[in-house]
Amino acid sequence: MPVKNDIRTLSIDELVQAFEKLQEPKFRAKQVYEWLWAKSARSFDEMTNLSKPLRTKLAEEFVLQPVKEHIVQKSKDGTVKLGMELADNRLVEGVMIPDDDRNTACVSSQVGCSLSCSFCATGFLKRERNLEAGEIYDQVVLLNKYALEHNGRPLTNIVYMGMGEPLLNYSNVMQSIRLITSPEGLNMAQKRITVSTSGIAKGIKRLADEEMKFNLALSLHAATDEKRDRIMDINLSNNLETVFEALNYFHEKTGNKVTFEYILFDGFNDSIEDARHLIELYNKVPAFINVIEYNTVEGVPYKKAKADKRDTFVNFLRNRGVNVAVRRSRGKDIDAACGQLANKENS
Numbered sequence: 001m002p003v004k005n006d007i008r009t010l011s012i013d014e015l016v017q018a019f020e021k022l023q024e025p026k027f028r029a030k031q032v033y034e035w036l037w038a039k040s041a042r043s044f045d046e047m048t049n050l051s052k053p054l055r056t057k058l059a060e061e062f063v064l065q066p067v068k069e070h071i072v073q074k075s076k077d078g079t080v081k082l083g084m085e086l087a088d089n090r091l092v093e094g095v096m097i098p099d100d101d102r103n104t105a106c107v108s109s110q111v112g113c114s115l116s117c118s119f120c121a122t123g124f125l126k127r128e129r130n131l132e133a134g135e136i137y138d139q140v141v142l143l144n145k146y147a148l149e150h151n152g153r154p155l156t157n158i159v160y161m162g163m164g165e166p167l168l169n170y171s172n173v174m175q176s177i178r179l180i181t182s183p184e185g186l187n188m189a190q191k192r193i194t195v196s197t198s199g200i201a202k203g204i205k206r207l208a209d210e211e212m213k214f215n216l217a218l219s220l221h222a223a224t225d226e227k228r229d230r231i232m233d234i235n236l237s238n239n240l241e242t243v244f245e246a247l248n249y250f251h252e253k254t255g256n257k258v259t260f261e262y263i264l265f266d267g268f269n270d271s272i273e274d275a276r277h278l279i280e281l282y283n284k285v286p287a288f289i290n291v292i293e294y295n296t297v298e299g300v301p302y303k304k305a306k307a308d309k310r311d312t313f314v315n316f317l318r319n320r321g322v323n324v325a326v327r328r329s330r331g332k333d334i335d336a337a338c339g340q341l342a343n344k345e346n347s
């Protein structure tokens with residue numbers, strides 16, 4: 001039996017062509033496309049404005065494989081962590097983080113990650129596969145339900161900060177952003193989306209050429225090559241000079257500032273000397289800095305910086321005019337913080 005095509009890997013044009021072959025009119029293809037994306041149908045049977053024979057025909061030709069909710073964990077602070085099951089039974093995680101004025105979805109881009117940063121729970125899993133655009137899209141749809149449930153408002157922001165390195169699943173991540181932002185999809189504004197990368201210089205340059213308007217965050221975490229090499233293997237092949245050259249290209253092409261994410265680790269990168277190195281980098285490209293509280297991961301020797309060290313570090317930056325914010329961890333009681341997603345059933 002021939003393997004059936006996953007209908008959601010088809011563009012609207014490809015779907016129209018497929019419908020021509022089935023001797024179905026173009027407007028039917030458009031209806032189906034609307035069911036697939038804007039209405040997030042989970043089966044052909046839900047497509048009630050299609051005739052029953054057509055629904056049967058579609059089910060014979062194609063598969064529709066939505067991501068399913070697997071485990072829901074709710075934190076005291078309103079954060080929801082969702083374990084989701086893919087069609088091949090693999091699991092990924094996503095998080096919905098409510099705030100006063102926003103609801104943010106944190107989505108995964110790969111099952112596991114190939115980069116094994118020494119502080120990251122996902123890095124302990126091997127990369128099993130890239131997610132399809134539809135699988136990323138579904139995470140947003142499922143998390144949106146919890147945003148609505150929590151405070152009656154839909155998602156306002158999406159961050160690609162779950163499991164995996166988005167720029168190593170480049171095409172599918174871009175396709176997911178196109179779907180999420182298109183009027184035929186969820187119609188969200190590009191500027192509400194942030195893609196976080198560990199620093200894949202080639203990918204950053206490619207992004208710069210896309211003429212997209214979403215935000216880019218760099219997981220910096222150490223401000224010299226010597227230190228970054230110790231915690232992020234990616235720095236061995238994409239050192240700070242290479243990454244910053246790419247960031248400057250990104251800024252030139254898009255006009256966007258870049259966000260630096262900087263986890264403060266106790267005794268590793270939290271000294272005044274470290275802050276000085278960070279300012280040197282900050283002066284190389286227009287940027288904001290997010291100082292991030294580390295979420296302890298079992299088996300990792302790094303700990304989060306002490307509160308007084310953190311305050312001294314942040315004040316040192318602020319007093320020198322650096323645009324810096326401190327990000328506290330959310331959903332601690334359920335291990336829901338970004339970068340802490342390593343589905344225990346998978347590991």
Ligand code: SAH
Pocket residue numbers: 119120121160161162163164165166196197198218219221261263292293294295296297337338339340
């Ligand atoms: N692979 C991409 C995106 C996913 S990781 C990247 O590395 O940017 C999302 C963010 O969470 C990154 O900044 C990552 O460094 C950070 N992170 C990883 N583990 C963490 C932890 N235990 N506590 C806090 N942040 C963590």
Ligand code: SF4
Pocket residue numbers: 113114115116117120121122123124162163164165198219339
């Ligand atoms: Fe992968 Fe990002 Fe975790 Fe590094 S920090 S292991 S790149 S998910």
